[in-house]
Amino acid sequence: MSEQLAPISYDLFAKIDFRVATIRAAEVHPNADKLLKIQLDDGTPAGRQVCAGIKAWYDPSTLVGKQVIIVANLEPRQLRGETSAGMILAASDLRELAVVSELAADGAPGAKPGPDARDVILLTVDKAVKPGSKVS
Numbered sequence: 001m002s003e004q005l006a007p008i009s010y011d012l013f014a015k016i017d018f019r020v021a022t023i024r025a026a027e028v029h030p031n032a033d034k035l036l037k038i039q040l041d042d043g044t045p046a047g048r049q050v051c052a053g054i055k056a057w058y059d060p061s062t063l064v065g066k067q068v069i070i071v072a073n074l075e076p077r078q079l080r081g082e083t084s085a086g087m088i089l090a091a092s093d094l095r096e097l098a099v100v101s102e103l104a105a106d107g108a109p110g111a112k113p114g115p116d117a118r119d120v121i122l123l124t125v126d127k128a129v130k131p132g133s134k135v136s
Contacts, residue, residue, distance in 0.1 A: 016073065017071065017072040017134075018070070018071060018072070018089075018134070018135035018136070019042055019070055019131075019133065020067055020068070020069060020070075020125055020130075020131060020132065021040040021041060021042040021048075021068055021069075021070045021072075021086075021088075021132070022040065022041040022065065022066070022067050022068075023039070023040060023063045023065065023066050023067075023068060024040060024041050024047065024064065025038070025039040026038045026039070026060035026063040026064060027060050028055065028060060029051055029055075029079075029080060029082060030081075030082075032051070032079065032080040034053045034055050034056065035051045035052065035053055035055060035080065036058065036060055036063075037049065037051055037082055038050050038051070038052055038060075038088065040068075040086070040131075041131040042070065042086075042132050043130065043131040043132015043133070044132065048072075048085045049082070049083055049084065049085060050070065050084045050085060050088055051079040051080075051084040052087075054090065054120055054122070057119065057120040057121075058120075058122070063122075066122065067124055067131070068088050068122050068123060068124055069088070069089045069124070069125070069135055070086045070087060070088050070089065071086055071087040071089065072086055073086075074087050088123075089122075089123040090120050090122045090123060091121045091123065092118050092119070092121075093119045094117060
C-alpha cells in the first residue's frame, strides 16, 4: 500500500471537475519517450488534447474509442512542446511476480524490482455514456 496523503476538505475536492471523455486519436508523442499524445472528445465542440505517460503500457491504436475519466479543469501545460489540457486518470498496481534476481553488493542473492514492476490501468466506464458527462 502506498503512503496516504493528508486529508483535504470536501470543498477543495468539489473543485475538481471529473468528466468522461472518448479517445478519438492517440499517437506517440514526437518529442518524448514515455508519452502518448491523445485527442479527446470531451463533449465540447473543439475537444481537447492531453499528453499521458502511458506509452509503456498502451499501444496507441488500442485506445481509440475507449471512454476514460479525465480531470477537465486542470490548468493546461506544455509537455515537450505539446499542450496537455487535462489529465487521464489511471491506477498503478505493483506486480508481485515482476522481480529479477540479482546479486547484492556482498555477493549474496537478492531481489530487485524489474522494469515491469508495475502495471498502469486507465480508469474507464463500464457502460457507454455521452462524452462530457460529469463524474461524481
